[in-house]
Structures are given as structure tokens and as C-alpha cells.
Amino acid sequence: MLEVILISSIKVIVVVVVLLTGCAYATYMERKVLAFMQNRIGPNYAGPYGLLQPIADAVKLIFKEDVVPDNVERLTYTLAPMISFVPAMLTFAVVPFSSNFTLFGYEITGVISDLNIGILFVFAITSLGVYGILLGGWSAGSKYSLLGGLRASAQMISYELSYGLSIVGVIIIANTLSMVELVEQQSSIGSWFIWKQPLGFLLYITCAVAETNRSPFDLPEAESELVGGYHTEYSSMRFAQFFIGEYGNMLAVSAVATTLFFGGWQGPLLPPVIWFLIKVFCFMFFYIWLRATLPRFRYDQLMNFGWKVLFPLALFNTLLTGLWVLWLGDVLFGG
Amino acid sequence: MLEYLAIIIFIVAGIGIVLFTFCFSRLIRPANPYPEKTINYECAEIPQGHSWIQFNNRFYIFGLIFVIFDVEAVFLFPWAVAFGQLGLYALIEMVIFITILFYGIYYAWRKGALQWV
Amino acid sequence: MNLDTIVFLVSAVVAVFSATMMISQRNTVASVLYLILSLLAQAVLYIQLSALFLSAVLIIVYAGAIMVLFLFVVMLLNLRGNQDLGDKPSPVSRITKYLVSILLVVELVFIIRGIGFDTGTVGIMTLAADDFGSVAAVARILFTNYLYPFELTGVLLLVAIVGAVVVSKREKSYETPAGSGNMPDDRKKVEI
Numbered sequence: 240m241l242e243v244i245l246i247s248s249i250k251v252i253v254v255v256v257v258l259l260t261g262c263a264y265a266t267y268m269e270r271k272v273l274a275f276m277q278n279r280i281g282p283n284y285a286g287p288y289g290l291l292q293p294i295a296d297a298v299k300l301i302f303k304e305d306v307v308p309d310n311v312e313r314l315t316y317t318l319a320p321m322i323s324f325v326p327a328m329l330t331f332a333v334v335p336f337s338s339n340f341t342l343f344g345y346e347i348t349g350v351i352s353d354l355n356i357g358i359l360f361v362f363a364i365t366s367l368g369v370y371g372i373l374l375g376g377w378s379a380g381s382k383y384s385l386l387g388g389l390r391a392s393a394q395m396i397s398y399e400l401s402y403g404l405s406i407v408g409v410i411i412i413a414n415t416l417s418m419v420e421l422v423e424q425q426s427s428i429g430s431w432f433i434w435k436q437p438l439g440f441l442l443y444i445t446c447a448v449a450e451t452n453r454s455p456f457d458l459p460e461a462e463s464e465l466v467g468g469y470h471t472e473y474s475s476m477r478f479a480q481f482f483i484g485e486y487g488n489m490l491a492v493s494a495v496a497t498t499l500f501f502g503g504w505q506g507p508l509l510p511p512v513i514w515f516l517i518k519v520f521c522f523m524f525f526y527i528w529l530r531a532t533l534p535r536f537r538y539d540q541l542m543n544f545g546w547k548v549l550f551p552l553a554l555f556n557t558l559l560t561g562l563w564v565l566w567l568g569d570v571l572f573g574g
Numbered sequence: 575m576l577e578y579l580a581i582i583i584f585i586v587a588g589i590g591i592v593l594f595t596f597c598f599s600r601l602i603r604p605a606n607p608y609p610e611k612t613i614n615y616e617c618a619e620i621p622q623g624h625s626w627i628q629f630n631n632r633f634y635i636f637g638l639i640f641v642i643f644d645v646e647a648v649f650l651f652p653w654a655v656a657f658g659q660l661g662l663y664a665l666i667e668m669v670i671f672i673t674i675l676f677y678g679i680y681y682a683w684r685k686g687a688l689q690w691v
Numbered sequence: 692m693n694l695d696t697i698v699f700l701v702s703a704v705v706a707v708f709s710a711t712m713m714i715s716q717r718n719t720v721a722s723v724l725y726l727i728l729s730l731l732a733q734a735v736l737y738i739q740l741s742a743l744f745l746s747a748v749l750i751i752v753y754a755g756a757i758m759v760l761f762l763f764v765v766m767l768l769n770l771r772g773n774q775d776l777g778d779k780p781s782p783v784s785r786i787t788k789y790l791v792s793i794l795l796v797v798e799l800v801f802i803i804r805g806i807g808f809d810t811g812t813v814g815i816m817t818l819a820a821d822d823f824g825s826v827a828a829v830a831r832i833l834f835t836n837y838l839y840p841f842e843l844t845g846v847l848l849l850v851a852i853v854g855a856v857v858v859s860k861r862e863k864s865y866e867t868p869a870g871s872g873n874m875p876d877d878r879k880k881v882e883i
Binding site for chain 1: 595644
Binding site: 578579582626631632633634635637638639640641642644645646648649651652653655656659660663664667670671674675677678679681682685687 | 694698735738744747748751752755756757759760763764766767826827829830831833834835838841842844845846848849851852853855856858859
């Protein structure tokens with residue numbers, strides 16, 4: 240019993256440390272790739288190729304003065320960054336990052352917690368992510384913050400629906416909600432779920448980008464009209480927590496996409512963890528690529544797109560998958 | 575139950591990191607507030623009035639519609655899991671269910687409730 | 692005391708404590724936050740009863756959707772923390788409040804006495820199937836035994852949508868305020 244708890248604790252600590260490092264280096268990757276795409280150099284002073292830049296940023300943020308405006312709601316102002324930080328990380332509690340392996344004679348599973356409601360857990364955690372932003376925007380007492388927070392939350396709830404529905408197709412095919420079983424069912428490239436759910440994947444990735452408030456859906460932070468959006472009045476460590484939350488969300492969404500559509504840690508030759516990381520960072524690259532390519536939506540376009548295009552399409556995809564599975568079952572087993 | 579214990583450990587670790595970074599930075603960072611610094615940022619203007627204004631009630635309407643369809647989405651998850659066992663029967667049930675709700679979204683659409691003005 | 696009991700005690704205490712705090716807070720946003728905390732603690736209790744699907748639904752629908760709506764309403768109504776929420780209640784309404792509360796307490800006591808600590812309930816629990824409360828089990832029952840209630844839920848949701856649309860329409864079709872006759876006419880046409 241104690242042994243099991245100890246092993247889980249160590250796994251949690253390792254995952255959290257890797258996650259925080261991943262967030263830090265995602266910012267580095269974003270700046271470097273964006274610079275490359277815009278014909279600039281990007282960060283290159285701290286360390287070789289600017290590789291120490293994230294550490295320099297972290298140290299700077301820790302040493303920065305924490306400016307709290309006069310008319311904030313103290314309690315919610317302090318809680319909001321924390322509320323946005325914890326759910327962002329919590330998704331990784333159910334994402335399998337490796338196959339089972341043996342270390343120092345202990346059999347260790349490649350996931351922190353193999354819930355049999357894994358996908359529902361992810362969906363539930365995603366639905367809690369809106370609070371940090373909404374409360375942060377509301378409590379700061381600035382008009383920019385309030386507008387940014389409201390916009391972000393309305394956007395997130397609108398796309399959360401299609402986000403959830405786009406996964407249903409995968410569940411119909413796989414017949415399970417457990418993330419570990421999903422990965423096991425995609426053992427070769429041919430059995431990746433993206434081939435069976437192309438529309439579902441497109442819907443998922445669109446909603447995921449909107450859900451994490453990233454370009455071209457980054458209206459909550461539209462700097463030309465809203466300054467910084469919901470985190471305008473945040474500085475120092477509080478700002479850093481919002482920031483890590485945002486990048487943590489991006490990583491989480493990428494990890495879930497990898498698990499649902501691209502076979503998770505499955506892959507030849509290289510160790511499973513490496514495959515998992517490669518796939519996740521391919522998604523991160525895609526995120527940055529989108530940011531470098533696409534212009535920002537207008538807010539009414541965004542809401543119309545979410546409700547009038549994505550949501551009906553997601554429902555359609557669900558029924559289509561159901562029909563397809565039934566028809567396939569008839570063909571395979573002769574009715 | 576052990577699976578859920580791991581999640582509780584994860585939550586505790588997450589909260590622990592948040593509190594630790596926050597308190598650690600509080601110990602070493604400078605604190606030098608003065609009235610001009612703690613004014614809300616409004617592009618170098620002195621802010622007029624509080625930010626808690628009455629905002630567009632569209633946000634509320636979309637929240638309401640979202641709650642309704644969220645309930646629908648939640649019903650789809652168990653349906654998808656049991657689909658393999660229930661087969662055609664379940665598909666027909668879900669087609670009826672979705673059609674009823676699709677009529678709802680069509681109605682909202684036609685009445686302009688999904689239009690962001 | 693084993694681990695299950697500890698988890699149960701902690702989450703039960705959190706649930707009750709935050710529910711109490713929710714009622715006693717004057718700051719409306721804080722009371723919404725306490726309600727969310729209470730719901731999360733209740734979700735843990737559901738998990739302990741191995742009602743996994745219900746706990747997920749509790750978080751997704753209640754904590755994740757309805758509470759967002761509550762926050763919108765609180766922010767829309769712009770209720771300040773220490774604002775007085777209206778006139779002093781009349782003595783009649785105060786007496787009715789106390790009466791109803793006492794009735795509720797008495798009822799609760801009777802209910803708890805009726806079922807509490809009776810070994811019969813434990814017997815029911817052990818009779819439950821292995822996959823009791825799992826998503827697949829819920830689905831099997833929902834889509835066979837409880838088919839009509841399920842489809843009726845669809846109709847109920849449809850009615851709710853119509854209600855939401857009507858509410859939004861009533862608030863949109865404003866009349867020109869008295870004394871401000873210079874409202875351009877085409878502005879009304881934009882609103883459907």
C-alpha cells in the first residue's frame with residue numbers, strides 16, 4: 240500500500256517537473272519558430288542558441304515586483320491564476336505517456352492514473368478551465384480585463400461543446416473511455432484513429448485551438464483592442480501562473496490529440512516516451528505555425544463559426560460514425 | 575480507488591507548486607507600491623468609473639444555450655460507450671434525440687439567438 | 692481508520708463546510724466559488740460510491756456549465772460584495788422562513804433516523820452488480836429500461852431552448868426610450 244503511494248508520488252513529481260520544463264521550453268520553441276518564420280533570429284543571448292532563455296525568463300519573473308492595483312477583489316484576484324494553473328496540469332494525470340516498464344525491480348505503469356472514465360475526466364477538467372480566466376478578468380477591476388475575460392469565457396464554453404462532441408466518434412469506434420485502452424487499440428500506423436475519424440480530428444483540432452485561446456482564435460488577448468486581455472493587471476508570479484497555465488493547456492490538448500488520434504506512445508525503434516514527446520511537440524509546432532500564418536477572427540465570426548458550423552458538424556460526425564460502425568459490423572459479421 | 579488516489583496526489587502536488595512559487599517569489603521580490611503605480615491600466619489615462627459595468631447580455635444567452643447542449647453532450651458519452659452492444663436500436667434512439675435537439679438549435683438559429691450582434 | 696474513511700471524511704466536511712459558507716457569504720462571487728468547491732467535494736463522494744458517470748456529470752454539467760452561467764448572472768447584475776440586497780424583510784416573511792427551516796430540519800432528522808445506520812442499506816449495496824455505476828452500465832439501463840424518460844429529456848431540453856430564445860428576444864426588442872426620439876430607425880431593423 241505505502242509502496243504504491245510512494246511510486247505514484249514519484250511518478251507525479253517526475254511528470255510535473257517534465258511538464259513545467261515542457262511549458263518553459265514551449266515558450267522558447269514558440270519564439271524561435273516564430274522568429275524563423277518571420278525571418279528573424281529570435282532569442283540568442285542566454286546560452287548557446289538562446290537555450291537558457293526560459294530559465295532567464297523564470298528567474299526574472301520571480302524577482303519582479305508584484306503590482307496589485309487598488310480596486311481589485313483580493314481573494315478572487317489571487318485565486319484566479321491558481322485556478323487556471325491546476326486544471327491545466329491535471330489533464331496529464333490520465334494521459335498515458337509510455338508503455339509499462341520495469342525500473343529497479345518495480346513494475347511501473349506508463350500512466351499516473353488509468354481511470355476507466357479517462358476521456359470524461361479530460362472533458363470535466365476542460366470545463367473547469369474557464370473559471371481562472373473569467374474570475375481573473377472580473378476581479379482585476381480594469382475594463383480591458385473584464386472584456387477579455389468575458390470574451391474568453393464565452394468563446395471557451397461555445398467551443399467546449401464541439402470539443403466534447405468531436406471525441407464521441409472515437410469512443411464509438413473504440414468502445415471505451417479509458418485512455419490506456421485507446422492507445423493499445425492503435426498499435427500500428429494503419430490503426431490510428433485519425434484514418435477512421437478524419438472529420439472528428441479536424442473538429443477536435445479546431446476546437447482545441449479555440450479552447451486554448453490561441454491564434455487565430457486569440458480574441459481574448461487581442462492586443463490591438465484589449466491590451467493584454469484578462470491578464471492585463473497581472474504581474475510577477477501571478478502572471479507567470481497564467482502563462483504556464485496557457486502553455487500547459489496547449490500541451491494537454493496536444494497530448495490528448497496524440498492519444499486519441501495518433502496512437503499515443505506507440506511507435507517503432509525509439510522508446511515510447513520519446514515517441515510521445517515527439518508527437519506532442521509536432522502539435523506544438525502546428526500551433527505556432529497556425530499563429531504565424533492565420534489572421535485573427537472577428538468576434539461575431541468566431542461565435543457564428545462555433546455555433547453554426549462546428550456544432551452541427553460535430554453532431555453530424557457522431558451520427559455518421561454510428562452508421563458507419565453499424566454498416567461495417569454488418570459487412571464483417573454478415574448481419 | 576487507488577487510481578483516484580493518484581489523482582488526489584496530483585492535485586496536491588499542483589496546489590503545492592502554485593503556493594510554493596507564489597510564496598517563494600513573495601520572499602525575494604521587491605515591494606514598492608505608490609499611488610500612481612497601483613492605478614488600473616487604462617492607456618495612461620486616469621480610469622473613469624469602476625470596471626463592473628453592465629455588459630452585453632448576449633454572454634448570458636450563450637451561457638444558457640451552452641448549458642442545455644452540454645446536457646445533451648453528456649448523454650452522448652454513455653451512448654457511444656454502449657454503442658457496440660446496443661447497435662441499431664441505440665442508433666435510432668439517438669437519431670430521435672438529436673433530431674429533437676437539432677430542431678431546437680434550428681429554432682434558435684432562425685430566431686437569431688445564435689447571432690452575435 | 693483506513694484510507695477510504697479519511698477521503699470520505701475530508702470530502703464530506705469540505706462539502707458541508709463550503710455549502711454553509713456559500714449561504715453565509717455576502718460576496719456573491721465568493722459564494723459561487725464555495726458552491727463549486729462543494730460540488731467538487733460531492734463528486735469525490737460519488738466516486739466513493741462507485742458512481743463514476745454521475746460524478747463526471749456533476750462536474751461537467753453543474754460545476755462546469757451551470758456555475759459559469761451563475762457567474763455570468765452575478766457579474767451581469769453587478770452585485771457588489773457588501774451591498775444591501777433590498778429592504779428589511781417583513782416580519783411575516785421572517786416567521787415563514789424560520790417555520791420552513793424548522794420543518795426541514797425535523798424532516799431531515801426523521802429521514803436520517805429512518806434509514807440511518809440500518810444494516811438493510813448495506814445489504815442493498817452488496818447486491819449491486821460489479822460494474823455498478825460505470826458508464827457502460829448506466830448506458831445499458833438508460834437506453835433500454837429508461838428509454839422514454841430519456842427521449843422526454845430531449846423534449847424538455849427543447850422546451851428549455853425555446854425558453855432561452857424567448858428570454859433573449861424579449862431583452863433584445865427594446866422600445867425607443869421615452870424622450871429620446873432620435874433613435875435611427877434602421878437600428879431596429881438590424882435586430883431580428
